[in-house]
Ligand SMILES: NC(=O)c1ccc[n+]([C@@H]2O[C@H](COP(=O)([O-])OP(=O)(O)OC[C@H]3O[C@@H](n4cnc5c(N)ncnc54)[C@H](O)[C@@H]3O)[C@@H](O)[C@H]2O)c1
């Protein structure tokens with residue numbers, strides 16, 4: 209049987225837990241279980257040193273590019289660090305390295321060589337001196353794919369899917385950036401993705417309000433009236449199962465969630481704490497609406513754990529399994 213196209217796994221911030229969780233997974237049997245090539249991207253010496261610190265013995269074949277990963281197993285594309293990395297001490301001198309991993313992975317997907325990218329965590333502040341206003345993988349990959357702003361961040365875990373109307377913007381800017389055009393596009397991307405990757409023929413999305421008690425009839429903010437309700441009305445008129453705006457504080461109850469496919473929250477810390485409470489360490493961050501498939505871990509660089517061997521690999525395993533299933537589903 210022909211092997212599935214490879215998934216590319218970027219090892220992320222070299223000072224964080226990314227290199228060691230990648231090496232730990234490459235020491236296991238996940239690639240064979242999925243019957244797919246897993247191609248890790250990073251500095252070979254760094255990854256193998258971190259593996260030693262944590263007691264893992266990655267078994268990978270070093271290749272030059274992803275097209276050489278033509279059967280199930282673990283592979284490594286060796287991309288040299290620019291500067292020696294110390295455990296737990298991110299350095300802006302390695303920002304270019306971190307982006308090189310992402311750029312290569314993105315380009316290999318855009319050219320159709322690879323099926324998708326799975327990203328280990330990066331330290332966003334380290335990239336900012338090189339890329340002013342850098343926000344995160346989600347926004348960076350959207351730019352790289354030539355569609356800045358046209359991407360939706362969704363996290364999945366614990367039986368929940370939570371997507372965001374705004375991503376990495378300061379809280380004080382959320383009401384300024386929220387608008388009908390972007391909200392409608394976000395909902396359409398979310399609905400399409402639920403159909404394409406999760407097979408929901410008529411997906412149901414619950415939408416939060418922005419303000420306490422969804423604005424309390426305009427007495428605690430009017431974004432619900434000016435922005436959210438008109439967008440929902442337009443989509444409902446087309447037959448889409450979108451409802452809201454609901455007060456976010458009481459929406460996350462089993463009796464509401466049991467009939468829903470996803471929740472759309474208005475901002476990062478409105479939706480993600482609930483999701484991470486339900487599944488931290490096993491959740492998956494998924495970028496929707498891009499021409500490439502991309503999943504990621506639900507955690508950050510965990511600098512406090514780097515090099516200790518205590519970092520949990522569960523979320524990276526889930527992210528790889530999720531990308532694998534999404535790729536298979538979208539082709540079936
Ligand atoms: N996908 C990503 O690239 C991604 C995701 C989230 C945060 N970040 C970035 O990571 C950096 C650090 O963020 P933070 O401190 O808010 O969050 P964090 O997830 O790195 O750490 C929060 C807490 O969770 C623990 N933790 C994290 N990962 C763990 C794992 N695999 N196993 C066990 N415990 C784990 C940490 O030790 C820490 O106590 C920031 O720069 C942030 O922007 C990146």
Ligand SMILES: N[C@H](C(=O)O)[C@H](O)COP(=O)(O)O
Pocket residue numbers: 343344345346347476480493504505506507
């Ligand atoms: N918002 C994500 C989370 O809380 O898990 C995280 O910061 C990663 O974002 P990117 O995938 O855009 O780097």
